[in-house]
Amino acid sequence: MQQLLQNAVRNQDQTAIISNGQSYTYQQLLESSEVLAGQLLNGADDLNEARVAFMVTPGFDYVRVQWGIWRAGGVAAPLALSYPLPSLRYVIEDTGAQIVVADETYAAVLAPLAEEKGFRFIILGQEEKAATTIQLPQLDRSRRAMILYTSGTTSLPKGVVTTHANLETQISTLDEAWQWTSADHTLCVLPLHHVHGIVNVVSCALWSGATVEFLPNFSAEAIFDIFRSGRVNVFMAVPTIYFKLISYWEGLPADEQQQISATLAQFRFMVSGSAALPASVMEKWKGISGHTLLERYGMTEIGMGISNPYDGDRRVGYIGQPLPGVNVRLVDEENVVVPTGQPGEIQIKGANVFLEYWNRPEATQKAFTADGWFRTGDIAVVEEGYYRILGRDSIDIIKSGGYKISALEIEEVLRTHPTISDCSVVGIPNEEWGELIAAVLIMKDHSVTTEDINSWLRERIPGYKLPRQYRIIEELPRNAMGKVTKNDLKQLFQPA
Ligand code: MCA
Ligand code: AMP
Numbered sequence: 001m002q003q004l005l006q007n008a009v010r011n012q013d014q015t016a017i018i019s020n021g022q023s024y025t026y027q028q029l030l031e032s033s034e035v036l037a038g039q040l041l042n043g044a045d046d047l048n049e050a051r052v053a054f055m056v057t058p059g060f061d062y063v064r065v066q067w068g069i070w071r072a073g074g075v076a077a078p079l080a081l082s083y084p085l086p087s088l089r090y091v092i093e094d095t096g097a098q099i100v101v102a103d104e105t106y107a108a109v110l111a112p113l114a115e116e117k118g119f120r121f122i123i124l125g126q127e128e129k130a131a132t133t134i135q136l137p138q139l140d141r142s143r144r145a146m147i148l149y150t151s152g153t154t155s156l157p158k159g160v161v162t163t164h165a166n167l168e169t170q171i172s173t174l175d176e177a178w179q180w181t182s183a184d185h186t187l188c189v190l191p192l193h194h195v196h197g198i199v200n201v202v203s204c205a206l207w208s209g210a211t212v213e214f215l216p217n218f219s220a221e222a223i224f225d226i227f228r229s230g231r232v233n234v235f236m237a238v239p240t241i242y243f244k245l246i247s248y249w250e251g252l253p254a255d256e257q258q259q260i261s262a263t264l265a266q267f268r269f270m271v272s273g274s275a276a277l278p279a280s281v282m283e284k285w286k287g288i289s290g291h292t293l294l295e296r297y298g299m300t301e302i303g304m305g306i307s308n309p310y311d312g313d314r315r316v317g318y319i320g321q322p323l324p325g326v327n328v329r330l331v332d333e334e335n336v337v338v339p340t341g342q343p344g345e346i347q348i349k350g351a352n353v354f355l356e357y358w359n360r361p362e363a364t365q366k367a368f369t370a371d372g373w374f375r376t377g378d379i380a381v382v383e384e385g386y387y388r389i390l391g392r393d394s395i396d397i398i399k400s401g402g403y404k405i406s407a408l409e410i411e412e413v414l415r416t417h418p419t420i421s422d423c424s425v426v427g428i429p430n431e432e433w434g435e436l437i438a439a440v441l442i443m444k445d446h447s448v449t450t451e452d453i454n455s456w457l458r459e460r461i462p463g464y465k466l467p468r469q470y471r472i473i474e475e476l477p478r479n480a481m482g483k484v485t486k487n488d489l490k491q492l493f494q495p496a
Contacts, residue, residue: 277293306328
């Protein structure tokens with residue numbers, strides 16, 4: 001945080017943020033985040049790592065709250081805007097948030113929880129006045145800075161805790177590797193409860209004195225409108241977004257297509273990540289924009305680990321080479337490093353790697369080897385010096401639209417439905433979404449439709465975790481150990 005602030009002071013007069021049709025300088029961001037820090041402190045010297053959950057539309061307010069929490073010595077816990085109440089409750093309870101901040105759009109969503117739980121609830125625009133002179137705490141880099149929730153091979157999401165030092169390393173590594181400068185202008189269309197949007201887009205831009213413009217909701221039309229203004233020169237997104245942009249562009253009249261292509265050709269670079277980039281998407285996008293997308297690999301627990309080069313050969317189907325300062329090794333099931341050319345699990349070590357899973361010492365311990373390497377669970381191989389992802393070691397982790405989703409989490413919720421006696425959730429390959437969530441159900445009552453089940457689920461889990469396809473069968477296939485054979489279940493979703 002300290003370095004981020006120092007950089008901001010150096011770039012005071014530059015435009016930091018454009019949101020809601022308004023521009024804000026670094027000076028305004030510094031001043032308003034200091035005021036917010038004062039409100040959070042409310043007379044105390046230091047929040048001492050108190051968790052502050054916040055539900056704020058992407059834009060200037062989001063960043064001033066995030067910086068305000070950091071400057072007051074708190075731990076920032078951004079809430080997903082698409083979550084229904086039970087998922088928000090889970091994050092607020094699991095973090096033990098003492099303060100919750102919301103903008104006016106989301107205040108009503110959180111109001112019932114605020115009443116029930118009695119945390120300090122700050123609604124932006126209705127804040128109490130802070131003292132005029134505020135003494136902000138000195139922050140040690142080893143202190144906790146952020147908690148982001150990630151799904152894994154357990155049924156409930158875990159809070160990934162990163163320190164200020166972790167974040168500074170993650171940001172500065174990308175800042176150098178991808179040659180960010182204060183002349184850059186990026187457009188953020190990603191959600192801000194995940195690393196991709198928070199670190200790679202917003203924090204890298206602000207670290208380097210660049211401008212970050214926000215579009216709070218995904219819309220291909222709005223993205224191309226902003227691109228056409230000629231302001232943007234850096235863009236990062238998940239493969240599904242490139243897929244959607246390509247589809248939209250293909251439907252435009254030829255003169256508009258040409259206009260857009262001419263603007264895109266002026267960009268400095270464009271990045272894809274969070275899920276495997278299909279070769280077809282990479283090639284079509286190159287045809288439209290003239291750019292070879294830079295594909296990189298990351299994880300909530302490590303930030304970015306492996307990246308195709310900024311200068312040099314970006315290879316289709318490969319995630320590139322370890323970023324500077326990130327140690328990477330591939331190991332077999334006995335945790336022995338594999339010979340070059342053999343597949344193995346990616347393990348990572350470096351100052352970029354997270355501190356712990358919040359309040360889960362056992363899970364933290366299991367996630368690291370005895371000699372301190374973080375086990376990613378992703379399987380890769382090195383070919384001619386480039387890493388290629390082959391898959392994951394758990395069939396229960398699904399990536400859809402760039403979101404990591406635990407099949408077990410959806411199964412647990414489905415099993416609480418009164419007419420479902422058993423179920424199994426799998427990810428099936430899909431060019432647009434990476435994987436589509438699919439569920440197999442054993443029903444007690446066949447009059448209940450899958451639409452009924454989806455609307456019931458919608459109140460309990462976020463929309464992006466909803467199954468998109470269902471099959472109803474009489475019995476789940478199991479192996480000799482009694483375990484559901486998910487590979488067999490996937491066959492049920494093969495097109496006829
Ligand atoms: C939505 N829809 C889906 C899915 N999600 N259909 C199939 N599978 C899905 N996963 C459908 C909805 O039902 C709806 O259909 C229509 O799409 C629009 O829904 P909506 O919720 O409005 O979606 P959207 O706004 O268009 O969102 C698509 C999106 C979004 C923009 C691709 O999923 C997104 O922002 N993804 C990025 C996630 C991300 O940032 N991940 C990074 C994690 P209908 O119209 O029929 O009702 S960090 C990470 O992974 C690491 C660190 C890394 O390496 O980066
Ligand atoms: P998350 O937990 O949401 O941070 O997701 C991290 C996971 O996304 C990784 O463990 C990988 O499985 C996947 N991932 C990220 N980038 C890529 C990529 N370029 N290619 C394939 N998978 C990726």
